[in-house]
Amino acid sequence: MTMTLHTLSSEIRKEWLEHILPFWGGLKDETNGGFYGQVNADLKIDKQAAKGGIACSRMLWSFSAAYRTTGHEIYAEYARHAFQFLARHLIDRQYGGLYWMVDYKGVPTDTRKHIYNQAFGVYALSEYHRASGNQEALDLAKELYRLIESKGYDAKRQAYKEEFDREWNEQPNEMLSGNGVVAHITMNTHIHVLEAYSTLYRAWPEAVVRESLHNLLSILYHHIFDADRRHLGVFFDKDWNPLVDVTSFGHDIEASWLMDEALDVIGSTNPDYKRMVLDLAYAVSERAVQKDGSLMNEQEGSHLDTSRIWWVQAEAMVGFFNAYQRTGDIQFLEQFFSMWDYTKKNIIDSRPGSEWFWSVNENGRPDQHEMAGPWKCPYHNSRFCLEILNRIEQISSKL
16 A cells, blocks of 8 residues: 555546546537437447436536536536436426436436436435536425425335336336345335435435434334344345345445435434444455455355446445544555555556446456446446545545
């Protein structure tokens, strides 16, 4: 660990501003609005690919956060462009909520409503308001928040629901299930509703949002966190019974720092929650870090999925840096630096006009997943850059 924080900051800023954001900005669709929906592994843009609600929200969040923190007008323009497409084409003005998918011209093609998707709308619109002061964005964020709470929350079971049709009739959770099960409740939706509400509370610090954050932290602690095994359950039936024995290392370390952020936002010092945050970080550190510095994807039963996925590395680096800040334990900082070194050598695509590979195998060989698509967006890696830059600044200011 010979790199200084100053050198690290310079490297990450360069990666963010000169590599990641230019790639995504280059996908701006000047003809039909929004951003092109697909870039294949060979870097060919499919200008007629569908445009996803999640992808649009993540683009809006990424450029809004970039503008808020740098003040560069180019990011304000990209954020405005994303917001206009979302507001005009992805919001269902009749029944409320964000559509799952529209075509390249903005015509709805999949009108299902998913709470996970609505959460990203809240997240992105709140950040755009923070960056621009746009009142319409905050009003839409509030609308989506109220929809999530009125349609998507089951107070009796203390659980956020998952999937609905356009008219908000509950449906089987096709879009966020996996591992051979259809889950009535998922960890993934809960951690991203938490993330969204943390940003909404920064933009709109109302008591109702604060209470929602308290409630979500309680749900995560009492229903999703397995204190004995120090991991988060992934898929549950309607009565909170686990459906499969899966540990998602990427989600566990991501949730660790997202929960810590929520605690900071509401000023909570709850010792149980603080312990949960660090238990997750230590467990992932002990179980999932590979000899090459990377983080494996998940474990199901005794089977290990050792794929090195782009978002897992990004979230792990933030999570480990956060754990180092909270504990002073040098192992977390050492793992951060090893993972950043691995990411530079293996995950970041060096081809001109490219970005980060979706994933590579244990030999560093990239797969043929798309470079941009409904799930592959700038959110994870641009947020990694932003978070680490902010955290280095915090540390430097105390020296």
